Amino acid sequence: MVTVRLFGAARVNFKDREVKIEASTVKELVDKLIAKYNSNMKSWRQFMYYVNDVSIEDLKLYKTPLKDGDVVMVVSLGTGG
């Protein structure tokens, strides 16, 4: 299982603080999150994803492999002030 921690707008929009999901890639994880929250890809594309504190931009983007015990942070920057 992969632990997913939600921050910022992701938490505000989808209410959960942390969820555990079975997934072998970030793409599969995002697909499962879309289904779980009855949302769409547009909502999830605006977030940044960190696998064990490393941005997927420095890994293999949505093809980044995941394994049991990985922690994925879903991050969005708040724009309020």
Add this chain to the structure above:
Amino acid sequence: MKINSVMVIGCGGLGGFVIEELARLGIKHLVLVDGDDFAKSNMNRQLESGLDTLGEKKAIVYKHRLERKGETKVTAVPEFFSEQNASLLDSVDVVMDCVDTAKARLFIEKKCEEHGKIFVHGGLEGSFGQACVCFPGDKTLSKFYANYTEQPHTTNAFTVATVASLQVALLSKLILDETEEIKNKLVMVDLDSFTIDVIKV
């Protein structure tokens, strides 16, 4: 880094607390940029919002607030930050991003890039907020806001004050020349579960 003058863009929630803390930190000259007036909707979180300031220009109100203390030179620019006044960046050492839309933040990033200025970003959503120092070339906000869809904000005074303090704490690291501690790092605060995370950006 010697920081004598700081521009605060946005004198609302974040800006109000940032202005207060910068003055108390001893920054000699503050340039306050905001074309907005105080409105009733600001009262939940903005330091100087009150019945006596409704309809008044925020930049002017904060100038008067600091003048009462008398130790900080304040230049009030009661206009929104734009192409027309962006050249003011050349008169300051560092910029504080205290606006409230992704679009305005990306414009600040663009102008700071063009003028070779460091800026300290802060933003929030509900009980979550973040702050980071953006050096020329970083383009941190472009990465995060690339696919961002603007949505109405939920804001409150405690998150605003916390994020503003993070911004000023980051600025103090610049003053102390401890840039390695803050370069390419985003500080995220969660006042729902009371955590602070620092991630590499």
